[in-house]
Amino acid sequence: MWTEKYRPKSICEIIGNEEAKVAIVKWLKNWVPGNEGFLLWGPPGTGKTSLVQAAAHDFQYQLIEMNASDVRTEKQISRVMGPASIEGSLDKAFYGYRGLLLFVDEIDGIFGREDHGGMAAIQKILEVTRVPIILAANSTQREALQPLIHCCQVVRFQRVRPPVLLALLKNICRLEGINAEEGALEMITEMSQGDVRSAINDLQSTSSGAVTLRRENIAGLFARDRPANISETLNSIFAAQTLREAKKVIDESDMDYESIYQALHDNLPFRFRDPEALATAYDYLSKADICFGEIKKTQDWHLLSYALELMVSGIVLAKDSAKENNHFHFPHGRFVMLGRSRATRSLLDELAQKIGFRYHVSKRTATEDYLNVVKVIMLNHPEQKPKISEQLSFSDEAQSYLEG
């Protein structure tokens, strides 16, 4: 991903938004407990996250990032942010960091009533924090955000101006050894509307593999008039009034249907507030899933059309007046969880594999039918432990995991 490869490491590498850069440096330099927080807001892809990461790098802070839409209720926010905002001295001593820097992205993903005082919790933490806290949002329109605006220094991020963006793209071409036709980069710049991330993505996708970036490749992007990314694809699907419209979005999207399918799964609860609407949308997603299952089993690909139609039918049917948030949510639930618990899962896998082998069952049955029994025996009859370990040849880690 070029967007990662060329993500600025240091503040001076960030293009555009000079005022914001100066403001954050000044704020961070002078920050002492009791000072106000820092709120960045502006359109996506303009460098908010990059700026915070670069600032942390330049000032040697250890950055703790979190996405507000992952932790929403008062309790969750206090649990996650609370400890980080009062500690940090340990890291200072151990790693030579100046301390912790807390970054909460997408705070406009928090809603008032349903989210049980999430905003109030953040506000409270801002008042008592011992470490600097930066918040980011796409817009400050939401009324629930107003209290935060009063206890933060608010800095607006602008779309990056075309000449600056153009210079960046030229530089990337130079580094990647790409020879761009005259006017090609200008077209990408114009299309991006100041969104650096999408510009770099477009550059990568149109020039991938080729030495010369031709205007016609980019013209192709124009002519297709496709939603350039998953967020736009989703927005178009949720805006569709008829099945045909929704289907057309899928057909014309650059995203493969599998990604759209997963993204719908992840985003439905953030788009529909009304239980009836959510249930309808999910009901049709479930029906689509049955088609996918059938395709997987029988390889009857003609069913794909039904699967794709069912996949969006529920969204077309579900009318939700509260349908308001068109913020794209990354599939945080599953993937974050999968990443976080890799060690645990590999232990569980080892246990399941060894139990399964010894008792002639699949790993799944081992997990479901045996694991708890083994645990209970070990817990209540410690004298059996050596025998169990010997018979199942568990590693020490697995052993201690079982013992809790």
Add this chain to the structure above:
Amino acid sequence: MAQENEVMWTEKYRPSSLDDVVNQKDIIKMLGALLVSPSTMPHLLFAGPPGTGKTTVALCAAQKILGQTWRNNILELNASDERGIQMIRERVKNFSRMATGRLSGLSINVVILDECDQMTSDAQTALRRIMEVSSRNSRFILIANYSGKIIEPIQSRCAIFRFLPLKRDDVAQYLQEISHKEGVKLLDDGLNAITTFANGDLRRAINTLQAASAMEKAVDERAVNQFLGEIDKSDIKKMINKALEGDFRGARETLFSLMFNKGLSGSEIIRQIHRQILVLDVPEDVRIELIRVLGEYDFRLLEGANEDIQLSAFLAQVVKFCRRV
């Protein structure tokens, strides 16, 4: 097979010869007749619900076919654990080469392939080819929950044996025997609770007995429920309650954690939800409606491709009841 030293009772009391298998009498009789001349025996397909003795009978049959050297000439694979048909082909091929069992001049071995119905029809077609190629040396015993999910060409190459769920009395008798040998005090209500929970699955019944007796001196209903409650760890309950309170995202978060952190399969989660719904503190009409919805989604889960989507869809249905509880 059974060893005095073995910790787990399911293994310790696994019958070691066909004569010791007390249930599935018809199957044992027919199988016994086939095993008289293993060299001309067809491949075998065992179909039936979990915990009814399929693997046990397969192991006993292998022992009978291979005699003394059976341990070295048996390959046990589980289709749901292996990564793809390619892996299975490699392992069967390598294994055939190393076969040392002798049977009327031929070297022979036995491949036991469990959970075949988890394989896609493409993989099954490849499996059929593998069976053909290696049938000179290898006897396959295929095991599945549903024979209907096995492709016709494989079914027609196998002698099919259908295992029935064990009767309640059979399970009870088995548990009493084990309790007697292990010196466990098994009370009537405890026995009743186990057989109800196991629902014809002997493996589950024995495991529950062992766990409950590890926790309490006397196994009564309370001890059994204590262990079964332990399984839940109340996560399932928490998930349903969140959904009933209208917190869909929270409920889904718990679901993901159960699936991806704890490794529970969708069908296991459905089964536990089922148990929870029966004791949930909700009006009767809601309970009945929830059971109907759960049944619907249990079916969809079997047919579908993504368990997390089906279960999320189920939770979305549950959220609809939040105004009625």
